[in-house]
Structures are given as structure tokens and as C-alpha cells.
Amino acid sequence: MANVVQLPEVGFVRLHQILGDRKSDPVIPPIIPISRASWWNGIKSGKYPQPIKLGSRTTAWRVADIRRLVEETGMGE
Numbered sequence: 001m002a003n004v005v006q007l008p009e010v011g012f013v014r015l016h017q018i019l020g021d022r023k024s025d026p027v028i029p030p031i032i033p034i035s036r037a038s039w040w041n042g043i044k045s046g047k048y049p050q051p052i053k054l055g056s057r058t059t060a061w062r063v064a065d066i067r068r069l070v071e072e073t074g075m076g077e
Contacts, residue, residue: 006031007067012052012060015039031066032075 006029007013019039020030032039042048049065069075 007063009063011063012054013063013066014058014060018061018066031070034075 006017015036016024016028018031019034019036021028034042039048043050049061049069051059051061054060
């Protein structure tokens with residue numbers, strides 16, 4: 001579960017922080033290594049936590065929800 005260390009203690013994270021961003025400099029490694037389509041399908045099915053709208057163009061997830069997901073599924077290992 002080494003990737004969980006990348007998460008802040010509290011607050012929110014954006015999608016690129018969860019799924020990674022290979023185009024950024026430096027590269028952001030994924031905490032949950034799945035595709036964007038799989039992530040959104042998982043949200044729709046209830047497998048992954050629901051996002052929070054912080055603004056009209058800003059979507060984020062609670063850090064606590066992402067930590068819980070990683071711990072329950074072992075995805076971040």
C-alpha cells in the first residue's frame with residue numbers, strides 16, 4: 001500500500017491524482033491503476049465512491065473514500 005502515502009491526510013483529490021497522469025512533468029503515478037472509462041463505469045455501478053462537485057468544472061473525491069477503497073480492494077498495492 002505504498003501509493004497511499006501520496007494522498008493528503010484529509011481533503012479532496014482530483015481524478016488525475018487517483019488514476020495518474022503520464023503526460024505531466026513529473027509523471028503522476030496511479031494510485032488505482034485502471035482506465036478512466038473503467039473508473040466512471042465503476043462509479044455508475046456503485047463499485048467506486050461518488051464524486052463531489054466543488055464547482056461547475058471541478059470534480060473531486062474525498063481522500064477518506066479513496067483510502068478506504070484502496071484498503072478494501074488492495075488496488076493501490
